[in-house]
Amino acid sequence: xxxxxxxxxxxxxxxxxxxxxxxxxxxxxxxxxxxxxxxxxxxxxxxxxxxxxxxxxxxxxxxxxxxxxxxxxxxxxxxxxxxxxxxxxxxxxxxxxxxxxxxxxxxxxxxxxxxxxxxxxxxxxxxxxxxxxxxxxxxxxxxxxxxxxx
Numbered sequence: 340x341x342x343x344x345x346x347x348x349x350x351x352x353x354x355x356x357x358x359x360x361x362x363x364x365x366x367x368x369x370x371x372x373x374x375x376x377x378x379x380x381x382x383x384x385x386x387x388x389x390x391x392x393x394x395x396x397x398x399x400x401x402x403x404x405x406x407x408x409x410x411x412x413x414x415x416x417x418x419x420x421x422x423x424x425x426x427x428x429x430x431x432x433x434x435x436x437x438x439x440x441x442x443x444x445x446x447x448x449x450x451x452x453x454x455x456x457x458x459x460x461x462x463x464x465x466x467x468x469x470x471x472x473x474x475x476x477x478x479x480x481x482x483x484x485x486x487x488x489x
Contacts, residue, residue, distance in 0.1 A: 345479040346415035361413035361440040370411035378402040389423030395466035398423040401441035413440040
Protein backbone atom coordinates (compact mmCIF):
# COMPACT_ATOMS: atom_id res chain seq x y z
CA UNK A 340 0.00 0.00 0.00
CA UNK A 341 1.29 3.49 -0.78
CA UNK A 342 2.29 5.91 1.96
CA UNK A 343 -0.57 8.27 2.84
CA UNK A 344 -0.48 11.94 3.81
CA UNK A 345 -3.82 13.29 5.01
CA UNK A 346 -5.09 16.85 5.35
CA UNK A 347 -8.52 18.07 6.38
CA UNK A 348 -10.37 21.25 5.52
CA UNK A 349 -7.52 22.68 3.44
CA UNK A 350 -8.32 26.18 2.22
CA UNK A 351 -7.02 26.95 -1.27
CA UNK A 352 -8.01 29.26 -4.09
CA UNK A 353 -7.68 26.97 -7.11
CA UNK A 354 -6.60 23.55 -8.34
CA UNK A 355 -3.03 24.70 -9.08
CA UNK A 356 -2.58 25.83 -5.48
CA UNK A 357 -3.85 22.54 -4.08
CA UNK A 358 -1.54 20.49 -6.32
CA UNK A 359 1.40 22.65 -5.25
CA UNK A 360 0.59 22.44 -1.52
CA UNK A 361 0.05 18.68 -1.52
CA UNK A 362 3.02 18.20 -3.84
CA UNK A 363 5.30 20.06 -1.43
CA UNK A 364 4.24 17.68 1.34
CA UNK A 365 5.20 14.72 -0.85
CA UNK A 366 8.49 16.37 -1.83
CA UNK A 367 9.38 17.15 1.81
CA UNK A 368 8.61 13.53 2.74
CA UNK A 369 10.96 12.35 -0.01
CA UNK A 370 8.24 10.49 -1.92
CA UNK A 371 8.68 12.49 -5.14
CA UNK A 372 11.42 14.22 -7.12
CA UNK A 373 11.70 17.97 -7.50
CA UNK A 374 10.23 17.65 -11.02
CA UNK A 375 6.99 16.13 -9.70
CA UNK A 376 4.85 19.21 -8.97
CA UNK A 377 5.48 20.86 -12.34
CA UNK A 378 4.88 17.53 -14.12
CA UNK A 379 1.52 17.10 -12.34
CA UNK A 380 0.48 20.66 -13.22
CA UNK A 381 1.42 20.16 -16.89
CA UNK A 382 -0.46 16.88 -17.06
CA UNK A 383 -3.53 18.40 -15.39
CA UNK A 384 -3.61 21.10 -18.10
CA UNK A 385 -3.66 18.46 -20.84
CA UNK A 386 -5.49 15.56 -19.17
CA UNK A 387 -7.65 16.89 -16.32
CA UNK A 388 -8.62 14.62 -13.44
CA UNK A 389 -11.89 15.93 -12.01
CA UNK A 390 -14.48 13.18 -11.51
CA UNK A 391 -18.22 13.48 -10.91
CA UNK A 392 -18.89 11.00 -8.14
CA UNK A 393 -22.26 12.21 -6.93
CA UNK A 394 -22.72 14.67 -4.11
CA UNK A 395 -19.00 14.75 -3.27
CA UNK A 396 -16.79 15.17 -6.35
CA UNK A 397 -13.12 14.19 -6.40
CA UNK A 398 -9.95 14.82 -8.40
CA UNK A 399 -6.98 12.49 -8.81
CA UNK A 400 -4.07 14.55 -10.17
CA UNK A 401 -0.97 12.49 -10.96
CA UNK A 402 1.93 12.17 -13.39
CA UNK A 403 4.48 9.70 -14.77
CA UNK A 404 6.43 7.30 -12.57
CA UNK A 405 9.71 8.98 -13.61
CA UNK A 406 8.94 11.81 -11.14
CA UNK A 407 8.31 9.47 -8.18
CA UNK A 408 10.69 8.02 -5.57
CA UNK A 409 8.14 6.06 -3.53
CA UNK A 410 4.44 5.39 -4.01
CA UNK A 411 2.25 7.74 -1.99
CA UNK A 412 -1.10 9.52 -1.84
CA UNK A 413 -1.53 13.02 -0.46
CA UNK A 414 -5.24 13.33 0.21
CA UNK A 415 -7.24 16.29 1.44
CA UNK A 416 -10.74 17.42 2.05
CA UNK A 417 -11.37 21.05 1.17
CA UNK A 418 -12.82 23.85 3.25
CA UNK A 419 -14.62 25.05 0.10
CA UNK A 420 -14.95 23.21 -3.22
CA UNK A 421 -12.32 24.02 -5.87
CA UNK A 422 -12.89 23.91 -9.62
CA UNK A 423 -11.21 21.15 -11.63
CA UNK A 424 -11.82 20.30 -15.25
CA UNK A 425 -13.64 17.04 -15.89
CA UNK A 426 -11.67 13.99 -16.92
CA UNK A 427 -14.34 12.83 -19.38
CA UNK A 428 -15.04 16.32 -20.80
CA UNK A 429 -12.11 18.73 -20.38
CA UNK A 430 -14.27 21.66 -21.54
CA UNK A 431 -16.40 21.42 -18.37
CA UNK A 432 -15.50 22.36 -14.81
CA UNK A 433 -16.84 20.80 -11.63
CA UNK A 434 -16.59 21.68 -7.96
CA UNK A 435 -14.30 19.18 -6.22
CA UNK A 436 -14.50 18.47 -2.48
CA UNK A 437 -11.75 15.87 -2.03
CA UNK A 438 -8.39 15.63 -3.82
CA UNK A 439 -6.19 12.54 -4.02
CA UNK A 440 -2.75 13.55 -5.34
CA UNK A 441 -1.16 10.32 -6.53
CA UNK A 442 2.50 9.37 -6.79
CA UNK A 443 2.97 5.87 -8.17
CA UNK A 444 6.47 4.37 -8.45
CA UNK A 445 5.71 1.18 -10.39
CA UNK A 446 3.40 1.32 -13.45
CA UNK A 447 1.69 -1.96 -12.51
CA UNK A 448 0.78 -0.46 -9.11
CA UNK A 449 -1.20 2.32 -10.77
CA UNK A 450 -3.89 0.02 -12.16
CA UNK A 451 -4.57 -1.56 -8.75
CA UNK A 452 -4.49 1.77 -6.93
CA UNK A 453 -6.97 3.28 -9.39
CA UNK A 454 -9.26 0.25 -9.00
CA UNK A 455 -9.17 0.68 -5.22
CA UNK A 456 -9.85 4.40 -5.47
CA UNK A 457 -12.71 3.89 -7.93
CA UNK A 458 -14.34 1.53 -5.43
CA UNK A 459 -14.12 4.32 -2.85
CA UNK A 460 -15.45 6.89 -5.33
CA UNK A 461 -18.48 4.70 -6.07
CA UNK A 462 -19.43 4.74 -2.38
CA UNK A 463 -21.21 8.09 -1.95
CA UNK A 464 -21.80 7.47 1.75
CA UNK A 465 -18.09 6.88 2.36
CA UNK A 466 -17.12 10.03 0.42
CA UNK A 467 -19.64 12.08 2.39
CA UNK A 468 -18.22 10.64 5.63
CA UNK A 469 -14.66 11.52 4.52
CA UNK A 470 -15.70 15.06 3.60
CA UNK A 471 -17.19 15.65 7.05
CA UNK A 472 -14.26 14.33 9.10
CA UNK A 473 -12.33 17.17 10.71
CA UNK A 474 -9.62 15.17 12.49
CA UNK A 475 -6.67 14.13 10.31
CA UNK A 476 -5.97 10.95 12.29
CA UNK A 477 -9.58 9.81 11.91
CA UNK A 478 -9.53 10.54 8.18
CA UNK A 479 -6.23 8.70 7.84
CA UNK A 480 -7.75 5.62 9.51
CA UNK A 481 -10.83 5.74 7.25
CA UNK A 482 -8.81 6.05 4.04
CA UNK A 483 -6.37 3.28 5.04
CA UNK A 484 -9.21 0.96 6.01
CA UNK A 485 -11.05 1.77 2.77
CA UNK A 486 -8.01 1.06 0.61
CA UNK A 487 -7.42 -2.26 2.40
CA UNK A 488 -11.03 -3.39 2.06
CA UNK A 489 -11.16 -3.21 -1.71
